[in-house]
Amino acid sequence: MRSTKTLSLLAAFGAAVLLSLGLAAPAQAAGPVYVALGDSYSAGNGAGNYDSASGGCHRSFSAYPYLWKNAHAPSSFADTSCSGAVTTDVTNSQLGPLNSSTTLVSITIGGNDAGFSDVMTTCVTGSDSDCVNRVNQAESYAQNTLPARLEATYNAIRAKAPNAKVVVLGYPHMYTLNVFCVGLSDTKHRKIDEASDVLDNVIKTKAAAHGFVFGDVRTTFNGHELCSGDDWLHSLVVSPSWESYHPTATGHASGYYPVLNANS
Secondary structure (H helix, E strand, O other): OOOHHHHHHHHHHHHHHHHHOOOOOOOOOOOOEEEEEEOHHHHOOOOOOEOHHHHHHOOEOOOHHHHHHHHHOOOEEEEOOOOOOOHHHHHHHHOOOOOOOOOEEEEEOOOOOOOHHHHHHHHHHOOHHHHHHHHHHHHHHHHHOHHHHHHHHHHHHHHHOOOOEEEEEOOOOOEOOOOOOOOOOHHHHHHHHHHHHHHHHHHHHHHHHOOOEEEOOOOOOOOOOEOOOOOOEOOOOOOOHHHOOOEOHHHHHHHHHHHHHHHO
């Protein structure tokens, strides 16, 4: 019978052979590295539970990036999204956390480039024709100018995070149509929803051209727009006014998060 000392030596020799052959048990893979970018729809304006440290960016701990982070416990997480951001803000000031180790990026961007805030202000305060004309201007911008701005933004993201899966989330319809609703006219409701479709289609096309995934939240928000009776969006908010026409906490939890989760 071999001695205990002999058996120990044999075990050590066997382990050394396995290591030399690369047959040792692999180390556990690191968790995902997630970075959230974008505008107020990414930051979570309207969701409450705001991070005071984010200042005027109004980032919410109830927004979809934090919901994904809490559910998946990534090894690293950064959120640089900010209220009011346009595409150039993303490229100029939000890409710092991205690198070759980044595995997931989410972004909602483009609405402010097309003048979302001014569109809603015009449609709330102006006539039907004022609203239609302003939306037509926004649609023209989305179709003719925004593609190049998205191109530059998506190129910058890919250059900084060459190995990441990039999920580009769109914007919901704002109104449920064909129902009685106090406030804006049916003409305005239809025109604003039309603008959402134009914007989302432009974003979807450019995202696909870069190999990014487009997350269509119009499907999850269906039946939960303004005038639905089960709204996941704020209408006009007097204070703070920047919550107006943004998703509620439920909108992030039930409208945005499932789409990001299914595509991440």
